[in-house]
Amino acid sequence: MNKKMSILGVPMDLGQMRRGVDMGPSAIRYADVTKRMEKLFYEVEDLGDITIKRNNGMIDDTHPLRNLQAIIEVNTILSDLVDKVIKKGNFPLVLGGDHSIAIGTIAGxxxxxxxxxxxxxxxxxxxxxxxxxPSGNIHGMPLAVSLGLGHPHLTNIGSYSPKIKPENVVIIGARDLDQGEKALIREKNIKIYTMHEIDRLGMTKVIEETVMYLKERTDGIHLSLDLDSLDPHDAPGVGTPVLGGISYRESHLAMEMFAESGLITSAEFVEVNPILDERNKTAEVAVALMGSLFGEKLI
Structure with missing residues (x-):
């Protein structure tokens, strides 16, 4: 991987209703993310946090999407900043914030x-x-938006759409899908490893297949990791926990295998909510997983 890294925080909780996830970037920094990266010989530039204006959380009468305009503005800024990071030759590591920030990350x-x-x-x-x-919460829409599906002011951030192709996406760890999402996955033939596949195949096989699948058809790979992918026992500080998730050790194995592949070209870690956490446990898990993703080894 690129050994020059730019860290960018997006302390936004406007994509959903539960307060606290806006403190995620601070919690991750408190868990010593920069020091962890520097120990792995990364040259780290911390660009700080994007300023987020507070919003009343209401749904506009003209559409059912909560905080639409504010989310457009933040993701437009984020897209421009990520674009500049890549032009400078640095690896972009984005810290959330709710998962709606992936709209801007991927756009950039x-x-x-x-x-x-x-x-x-x-x-x-x-x-x-x-x-x-079911909710109008935009943090449940960023992958669809990146595929060019959704409100045009979201899909056209960065002045182009779509950003990615359905055949270039792999979902790992899914266990809570709405009916419309299931239909879209089938319609677009999106590759997905639910917890059922992870249990049956094992994480090693899932990551081997994912790496082989994407290596053959892509020229860069972005990792978008929501901490609710892990089981709530291992990552309690998330807004939408779902029982029966990926274990802490399985996630480390996945990150270690991604590191070995050398294919990850950008990453974001999102949905850390310190208010719901236990002594910053989830932020520390996030930083530990970043360590594995960026080449940390026991021996």
Whole structure:
């Protein structure tokens, strides 16, 4: 991987209703993410946090999407910053914030690749649109938006759409999908490893297949990791916990195998909510997984 890294925090909780996830970047920094990366001989530049204006959380009468305009503004800024990081030759590591920030992250990254691959490591598909979303929460929509599906002001951030192709996406760890998401996965033939496949195949096989699948068809791979992909026992500080998730050790194995592949070109870690956490446990898990992703080894 690129040994020059830029860290960017996006302390936004506007994509959902539960407060606290806006403190995620601070919690991850408190867990010594920069020091961990520097020990792995990365040259780290911390760009700080994007300023987020507070919002009342209401749904506009003209559409069912909560905080739409504010989320557009933040993701437009994020897209521009990530674009600059890549132009400078640095690896972008984005800290969330809720998962709606992936809209801006991917918008800033995908313009630099002809076929960007995306690994969506998450308990949820995040493939809803305003027609299928039960809540109007945009943190359940970023993967759909990146595929060009959804409100045009979201899909056209960065002035192009779509950002990625469905055949270049792999979802890992899903165990809570809405009906509309299931239909879209089948329609677009999106590759997915639910907890059923992880249990049956084992994480080693899942990651081997994921790496081989994306290596053959992409020229860069973005990892979008939602901490609710892990079981709540291992990562309690998330807004939408789902029982029966990926274990801490399985996640380390996945990150270690991604590191060995040398294919990950950008990453984001999202949905750490310190208010719901136990002594910053989830942020520390996030930083530990980053350590494995960026080459940390026991021996």
């Amino acid at each position: 990254i995908a313009k630099h690749y002809d076929n960007l691959g995306v690994i969506w490591y998450d308990a949820h598909g995040d493939l809803n649109t305003k027609e299928t979303s």
